[in-house]
Amino acid sequence: MSEATPVLALHGGAGALAGADYAAEVEHMRGLVEAGRDRLRAAASALDVVVETVAALEASGLYVAGRGASPNSAGRYELDAAVMEGRSRGLGAVAALEGFAAPIRVARAVMEKTPHVLLAGAGAAAFAGDENFEAIGNPQAWFTRVGRKRTASLSTGTVGCVVRDRSGALAAGTSTAGILGKLWGRIGDSPIAGAGLWADDLVAVSCTGAGEMFVRAAVAAQVSFRMRLAGEALSSAARAALEDVRALGGSGGLIAVSTSGEIVMPFNTEGMKRAALLADGTITAGVF
Numbered sequence: 012m013s014e015a016t017p018v019l020a021l022h023g024g025a026g027a028l029a030g031a032d033y034a035a036e037v038e039h040m041r042g043l044v045e046a047g048r049d050r051l052r053a054a055a056s057a058l059d060v061v062v063e064t065v066a067a068l069e070a071s072g073l074y075v076a077g078r079g080a081s082p083n084s085a086g087r088y089e090l091d092a093a094v095m096e097g098r099s100r101g102l103g104a105v106a107a108l109e110g111f112a113a114p115i116r117v118a119r120a121v122m123e124k125t126p127h128v129l130l131a132g133a134g135a136a137a138f139a140g141d142e143n144f145e146a147i148g149n150p151q152a153w154f155t156r157v158g159r160k161r162t163a164s165l166s167t168g169t170v171g172c173v174v175r176d177r178s179g180a181l182a183a184g185t186s187t188a189g190i191l192g193k194l195w196g197r198i199g200d201s202p203i204a205g206a207g208l209w210a211d212d213l214v215a216v217s218c219t220g221a222g223e224m225f226v227r228a229a230v231a232a233q234v235s236f237r238m239r240l241a242g243e244a245l246s247s248a249a250r251a252a253l254e255d256v257r258a259l260g261g262s263g264g265l266i267a268v269s270t271s272g273e274i275v276m277p278f279n280t281e282g283m284k285r286a287a288l289l290a291d292g293t294i295t296a297g298v299f
Contacts, residue, residue, distance in 0.1 A: 089188070106198045
């Protein structure tokens, strides 16, 4: 069996604003792609690289996920994350998780240590505590967006990663705090397989944007099903899925990698923070 060339894509959220300075995010994303490349060349699995990359995005405080979370309408920090492995369709997710630093790691533990695919709210927090994940002692000191002006520029920033490793395996992950000022208990597309992420033996997808519309359009799974059942190319399948979101009144973007190593990163907003390692070894990073 021939070895596949590793490829990777990540995003820091659609909805970037024209004229804003995203130099720090672009530099950070490029660094994460370089680190992911090195791990993949050393034979790390797609799942491991997805989780480590998303955990680094969460920890940076640069995006509306993990440490950079925005508060909901009750002033609470409820975080969502999910990870999916393509060959087995192994899946783990957490929703409305409070009090823990790396939701993507908790999501992986749900996949690997429970018979379930999604834990939410107090139950998710109890599980994370039982598994000794890093707790947040003082949210007012830990979250980087505490005290910042509540503006539209802070309202988006879901993070995600998709990978094909040297064995040809695919994986996808997403993490988010959701939209700024969301209702207490609101859960968007990010932790929902088929909506905010998907991975099978054909393609891995991670989405960002108007979560409710991505759920209604089943965007991430729709990309795969268009390819599998209609024979569409990855690029046209991804564009069509985003057009479905637009028709419902939403906007956003996605990143996807196919089993052949093709990467697409379409969006229908002003910009999307994104970076990728292409099959020829080229690294790209940008916003607009």
